[in-house]
Amino acid sequence: MKEEKKVSMVKLFFSMLTISAFTFGGGFVIIGMMRKKFCDELHWVTDDEVLDMTAIAQSAPGALAVNSSVIFGYRIAGLKGAILSAVATVIPPIVIISIVAMIYSSFATNVMIKTALQVMRAGVGAIITDVVLDLGKNIFQSKNLVNIVLMFAAFIASWFFGVSSIALILIFIALGLVKTVVERKGALL
């Protein structure tokens, strides 16, 4: 048991380190990568937990990448896991920025780097599509029509009307509260 824990801490550290080092495209991409690694591949967390933890990470200040690595780390291996994950997540930016800052002008004007960064988005887009297909399938399979409609409503609100994530989270928390109150009344009657 103890042995197993040790192995998983090393694995946790290097998984977080690799995810942080190679994830271009922002916080939600990181979450997609973490889902693939820790849910699909290692089965350390469930799909529902991924979504719960994303909502929580989004509710705290700071970078989504750091927040999500802390909460995933905590869920997987407690306080030690959380701190280990945070450290693993900030090491790549420190190293990469230190190097890039020194060679900035040749880096920023290099055509090959520019092209690579541009085409990379196609791959990143495919990764996110895969994650969204899996997560969306869960929502559809729940056969909860209200949630399916709400998912599309939330998408339209955030993408087309620029409603912020914080506002969306607050609205959906309110909906959850209303649901609880309504259900409790139903049970009382």
Add this chain to the structure above:
Amino acid sequence: MILLELFFVYLQIGAFSFGGGYAAMPLIQTLVVQQKGWLTMAEYADLTTIAEMTPGPIAVNSATFVGQKMAGLPGALVCTLGCVLPSILIVLLLAWLYTKYRDLNVVKNILGQLRPAVVAMIAGAGLTIILFAFFGTSTLSEISLSSIRWVELGLYIVSLILIRKFKWGPIKIIFSTAIVGTLIYMVL
């Protein structure tokens, strides 16, 4: 002394940037460029470019950039620590509450209700990236079908098949698209 100052400025950036990178940028500009004068506007513009071209959150990237410039490696470490400390503490508290109370009915309902919204937010981020890959912009009014980049479209479809049918991992996909795509553009 400068280390302490760096730490506290980045502590503020970490504590008050709700909503990720787009919230952090104006905060960095106000505190680091205007108030402290640690970066010139030109350096700030460089920082933005670097942050876009490298992995990692913009706030954390800027912490290393500014800290390194002002006080070398210790500066970079102190700024990064200040930047992530509020996140770590607040998220730990929330994570502990989550573990403890997630089986409560009301918490279950709220979290269950949040799930469709979270899927929608991830889908939104994905669509933005895909549009950027295909058209070089994610603003709908600037998109025209004639400006589609066929190479990226092809790479996207192949990547998606490799992920879903052949179970390729994300890192392998990112590297492969970067290498294959760059080669195609060099040949074209």
